[in-house]
Amino acid sequence: MMSFFSLPEYLQYTVVFFCLVTLVVNIYSVVSCVIFEAKKRKLNLNLLLAAFTSVLFYLFASVNFVYRKSIKGQSLLLDIFSEYGWAFMALLALLSVLSVLSLYLVEKWKREHITPASIKEGIDRLPAGLCYHNEKGVPKLINHRMDGLCRRITGEPLFDGNELWRRLTKGEVLPGNRVEKWGENPIITLSDGSTVSFTKIEREIGGKKLYEIRATDITKQYALNLELQRNNNELRSLNTRLQEYGENVYDITREREVLTAKVNIHDMLGKALLVTKRFIESGDEGITKEELIDMWKGTLYLFEGGFKESSEDGSLDELYDAAKLMGISLNVKGQIPSDNRLLRFIMSGARESLTNAVHHAKATELTVTLYYEYSFFVIEYTDDGSGPSKPVSEGGGLSSLRQSVESEGGIMETEIFPQFVLRLKIPSKEVKYV
Secondary structure: OOOHHHOOHHHHHHHHHHHHHHHHHHHHHHHHHHHOOOOHHHHHHHHHHHHHHHHHHHHHHHHHHHHHHOOOOOOHHHHHHHHHHHHHHHHHHHHHHHHHHHHHHHHHHHHHOOOHHHHHHHHHOOOOEEEEEOOOOOEEEEOHHHHHHHHHHHOOOOOOHHHHHHHHHHOOOOOOOEEEEOOOOOEEEOOOOOEEEEEEEEEEEOOEEEEEEEEEEOHHHHHHHHHHHHHHHHHHHHHHHHHHHHHHHHHHHHHHHHHHHHHHHHHHHHHHHHHHHHHHHHOOOOOOHHHHHHHHHHHHHHHHHOOOOOOOOOOOHHHHHHHHHOOOEEEEEOOOOOOHHHHHHHHHHHHHHHHHHHHHHOOOEEEEEEEEEEEEEEEEEEEOOOOOOOOOOOOHHHHHHHHHHHHOOOEEEEEOOOOOEEEEEEEEEEEEOO
16 A cells, blocks of 8 residues: 655655645634634534644644654554555545635635625725724724825824814814814815815614714815805895895986986977967967967976975875866876885876876876786876877887886886876785786
8 A cells, every 4th residue: 555655755745735735724714704703513614624634734744754853663653654644645635625615615605694894894895984983982993984084184093083083173184184164063175175074973882882983075065065155145245236226226217217307398398488489479380379378387397396206105295286287187096005116106107197188188187096906006097188099109208207117127008099098017015916
């Protein structure tokens, strides 16, 4: 039979080395079973294989040493290996096959089961930073992202969770980093431009109190928030300007109306003077004495009452006085609003209607009707004179009135049949359904 010592010397050393490799494989399998909490039968099998391999390795190593240092035949162990060396090598081959098979089963089990190591590996792959520490600040679990953030912000590894949180909340960071917000929820912009938000939560795990520090990348959200703040600031500035304009729009509109009234008075006064001069000189200018007197009444009304402000309580006394002066009976139907803006449009439309009623329609009565229609306050002016035979061509007075109404978002309408009607629709805060 084949003896172990009949093999060449290099093969003997190879067998010893092969036995050592098998022993290492078994030890690795045992350690894996312990760390990953494999089933007891797997652990027991690997322990048994490791024990047998250890004994076998000891025998091979001892025999090889004794054979090299002693005289052949002086040791019983040498005699056994000389006679049954092939059996020990066959046992080594069997143990090697079993060891490789056991290692394969252990690795397969690790891939198919959730283990503490797989949990740690999963946490390390998270894009968010995580750290769990106890009340004394001793870290119990840290992933790679949190450790890297700690080094970049403090310049040190994460050894103390309490110290890290203290430095974050106080804004104590390395130069190159920028503190966007400090306090209970600190926000740090790192030197590479990324922005990270930190939060701390108290948890109870396995009956023990632990603290979780979480780091979340909010670079995009923070940039959008800054842009939103800039837009809000611009909107506030624009709103302030609009408010200032709204406060001054009444005065601006009033000044524009005054200017328009001045132009009308200038034109009408010039026309009245020219017609009067020719009437006196020639005695016939295509106009009767009564018409000439009516022209002067209208001109005097504009000259004396055109710039009067409506009274604080919203009375229409000035319109009644002007109508009486021009020989017109004024009739107001509906409730007079308290809003000075609406009252201003009532007065403007009434002045224009009185002038047109005297000059064009030869009317003796002007009716002003006031009512709400949905979101509009409606003002209607109707006279009892002869209505126009063709569509009204808006002159300076009606054009200015239309411009004033439409600048407020309102509508101006005119009707000629069966009688002339001037209708103003002004947007109102009061909404009433009809």
